[in-house]
Amino acid sequence: MTERILNILKTTPGVSDYRLNTVVTKSYELFFVHKKLETVRATDTASRNVTVYVKHGDFMGDYTFPVYVSQTDTEIADKVADAVKKAQLIDNPYYDLPAEGTLSAAADSNLESMPAEELGAKIADAAFAASCYANGSINALEVFLYRDEVSVINSRGTEKSEVRLHAMIEAIPTWNNGDESVEIYEDHRFTEFDAAAITEEIDRKMQEVRDRCFAKAPNEKLTCPVVLNAPELAYLAMDLAGELNYASVYNKTNAFAKGDSLQKNPTGDLLNITLRGRMKGSVRSALFDADGTAMTDTTVIEKGSAVGYYGASRFAQYLQLPPTGNLPCAEVNVGTLTAEELKAQPYFECISMSGLQLDIYNDYIGGEVRLAYYVDGDNKTPVTGISISGKLSDCLSEIRLSSTETVYGGYKGPDKALFTKIEIV
Numbered sequence: 001m002t003e004r005i006l007n008i009l010k011t012t013p014g015v016s017d018y019r020l021n022t023v024v025t026k027s028y029e030l031f032f033v034h035k036k037l038e039t040v041r042a043t044d045t046a047s048r049n050v051t052v053y054v055k056h057g058d059f060m061g062d063y064t065f066p067v068y069v070s071q072t073d074t075e076i077a078d079k080v081a082d083a084v085k086k087a088q089l090i091d092n093p094y095y096d097l098p099a100e101g102t103l104s105a106a107a108d109s110n111l112e113s114m115p116a117e118e119l120g121a122k123i124a125d126a127a128f129a130a131s132c133y134a135n136g137s138i139n140a141l142e143v144f145l146y147r148d149e150v151s152v153i154n155s156r157g158t159e160k161s162e163v164r165l166h167a168m169i170e171a172i173p174t175w176n177n178g179d180e181s182v183e184i185y186e187d188h189r190f191t192e193f194d195a196a197a198i199t200e201e202i203d204r205k206m207q208e209v210r211d212r213c214f215a216k217a218p219n220e221k222l223t224c225p226v227v228l229n230a231p232e233l234a235y236l237a238m239d240l241a242g243e244l245n246y247a248s249v250y251n252k253t254n255a256f257a258k259g260d261s262l263q264k265n266p267t268g269d270l271l272n273i274t275l276r277g278r279m280k281g282s283v284r285s286a287l288f289d290a291d292g293t294a295m296t297d298t299t300v301i302e303k304g305s306a307v308g309y310y311g312a313s314r315f316a317q318y319l320q321l322p323p324t325g326n327l328p329c330a331e332v333n334v335g336t337l338t339a340e341e342l343k344a345q346p347y348f349e350c351i352s353m354s355g356l357q358l359d360i361y362n363d364y365i366g367g368e369v370r371l372a373y374y375v376d377g378d379n380k381t382p383v384t385g386i387s388i389s390g391k392l393s394d395c396l397s398e399i400r401l402s403s404t405e406t407v408y409g410g411y412k413g414p415d416k417a418l419f420t421k422i423e424i425v
Contacts, residue, residue: 005076017055018155020048020153028041028117030143050066062090096156097291100288105162107162139173165191167193169202173186184352211382225348227342227348227349235356244258262393265397270304279412286328311325369387401417
């Protein structure tokens, strides 16, 4: 299929350059109802996207479209010819495609250390080990093992491929409280098999669904520090870093620039954010981006100030800066906040949010909280029906980062952060 597509691209009039992105995915999937295995499925699929580039005058236009294995050569050729016409209407300033050479890389993961059948069973056993409560159970569990071979080929000699391994658990933890039943959806993704870590994660969700049964809106306004966890901190880190992407800088949509301080008159821990291509344990790890550009780790925020930019080859050329690739992972420094220090005062810990809301331009941070804990000494009260709101610049200046770290999605950094200037509303 690849050779068919490349031959058509090479022989179609008007094509100045081209790029072919392919992902071949093999999966092994288990579907349980309660603890009964209902279905086992294996799949082998491929997705292909072609980008046609057309140089016209001082401009470079491009158009991307999918190609399916069922299409004939004539159908693909018609698609390429149509893409040439559409690319001629795009007036991007001219840029060169990366000429990155060849690469063939294996996955950095232990997920192929045993047969898929054995691994899938062990993952399911680890998840069900958390289903040990009298009133709680896992109503449904699905286990997915993925082996992705990601490749990019372009007309400038770039030909790269990388095997990426990852797994996903989808679970429905449920809690029955008399006539009432509450359930939540859990989506847990990982690149390393660790049975204890899986059990711990699902057990955490079992406790969460239990506490949602009993959570109530507070009788009076709560005034205490707010704690955010890894999902929200990951979003915060990537959103801040996104302002320093070459595309944002070139288009002048960035809220701050290199040299600007994000933490004015800091009283908390100073932020350091380094963007990376590969990060152990991250499901977003990659050696190259969609253009085939090699990932180059880049520190974008250091000691609370913006110190660098990053991004894809096209916008790097516009800015006359070195391409780093569109880096997918963010590593944030741990801080000075210890568990003992956190427990020394009452605090409000956000466990589940509808999504952290950030507006960097309007200096806002907040969001709806579906479940939180008001912690006062040894007492931990589940709370719901509230929101948080604050001024982002004030929160960044006084942020306290935990001294313990975790990996979540494309994030590695403190597992908690403490804020004294976020209001509970």
